[in-house]
Amino acid sequence: MTDRPLRALDDVERLDWLRLARSDNVGPRTFRDLIGLYGGASAALDALPGLTRRGGGRDIRIATRQEAERETAAAARHGVRLVALCEPGYPELLREIAAPPPIIGIGGRAECLGRPMVGLVGSRNASVPGLKMAGLLARGLGLSGFTTVSGLARGIDTAVHQASLASGTVAVLAGGHDRIYPPENQPLVARILETGCVISEMPMGHEPRAKDFPRRNRLIAGLALGVVVVEAAERSGSLITARLALEENREVFAVPGSPLDPRAAGTNRLLKDGAVLVTELDDVESVLRPLLARHGRPLSAEEQDHPMPQAEPGDDERGRVLALLGPVPVTVDDLIRLSGLGVAAVRIIVLELELAGRLIRDSGGRISLA
Known part of the structure; x- marks a missing residue:
């Protein structure tokens, strides 16, 4: 990937990006492959029906221009700005992750996203010491120039956001900007918007489902230089955030807890597995300070505007790839x-199969037959 300047989309391009991102079977990785292969969202949209049919699937739902216009208008009514992966306002570290959202909605003070960020997450059913520690760390990090990032959940997340209001905090939503969860945190969101910001990759009106929370967690991990797990049980969603942070080469920290408290079982296990032990603010700062020069890798203008040279694969080539899956x-x-085929041919065949619903991608980007 080259380091070409970022660029702002015009209104027509933005609608095409939104349409492509909201079409069936087009996840973040598929979106990026389509842009790379076809040079832009408009050409990718035109290619979708043919790709799906050649992959053995029926025609998929392609988001209409009217749907994209309605979402854009709804976002504007809520004070939400839609920012694409190729644009300057997109958070740099988030752009680095394996599957960055093609478009994110940003509400509030977007300048918070330009400061170094630290994720702070933990148990919904938090203990009093856990809540106190989360608040102490959040306030200290804010005073030191960091922006805190969390998921607006009950317990530790809420304590982090409340303690960071003066310095600015980022709340990452699992649903749309107009579908705050939990609903009792609506007043907190209003306060966050005054000094910090709220982001989501989901469309307006999207009600959060169970499977959306791990997606939200990957954004928390991707935005931050490191993630601190304050309190987490063995099967806590916070451990998913920690795992995702490790996969993206972020630092992982954990606050130790009593071996007798099941709410600390997950954090204690993280420490056994090599997480940085945190008992005070300096434990986090001393690790993160040397990382502050880190920068994101933008989707290059070359990738955005110029399609990869390609020829439509033949049936023999498709059969060769299918036999390996x-x-x-x-x-x-x-x-x-293993197939001996060119990069473009394999990527097209993979896109065809994925759009047809015949492939499954794991969190590491590997693929298997559905």
Whole structure:
């Protein structure tokens, strides 16, 4: 990936990006592959029906221009700005992750996203010491110039946001900006918007579902230089955030707790696995300060505007790739190497199969047959 300047989309391009992102079977990785192959969202939209049919699927739902216009208008009514992956206002570290959202909605003070960020997450059913520690760390990090990031959940997340209101905090939503969860945090969101910001990759009107919370957690991990888990049980969603942070080469910190308290079982296990032990603010700052020069890698203008040279794969080539796929996940690089086909041909075949609903991607980007 080259380091070409970012660029702002015009109104027509933004609608095309939104349409592509909201079409069926187009996840973040598929979106980026489509842009890379076809040079832009408009050409990718035109290619979707043919790709899906060649992959063996029926025609998928492609978001209409009217739907994109309605979402844009709804976002504007709520004071939400839609920012694309290729634009300057997109958070730099988030742009680095394996599957960055093509478009995010940002409400409030977007300048908070330009400061170094630290994720602070933990148990919904938090203990009093856990809530106190979360508040102490959040206030201290804010005074030191960091923006805190959390998921607006009950317990530790709420304590983090409340303690960071003076310095600015980022709340990452699992649903749309007009579908705050939990609903009792509506007043807190209003206060966050005054000094910090609220972001979501979900469309306006989207009610959060169970599967949306891990997606939200990947954004928390992706925005931050590191993630501090203050309190977490063995099966806590906060451990998902920690795992995602590790996958994106972020630092992971954990606050120790009593071995007798099940709410600390997850954090204590993180410490056994090598997380940085946190008992005071300096434990976090001393690790993160040397990382402040880190920068994101933008989607280049070259990738945005110029399609990759390609020829439509033949049936023999499709058969060769299909024969290599099965229930065990493999990487696209493995498919390229073992099939003997060119990069563009394999990427097109993978797109065809994915749009047809015949592939599953795991969190590491590996693929298997559905």
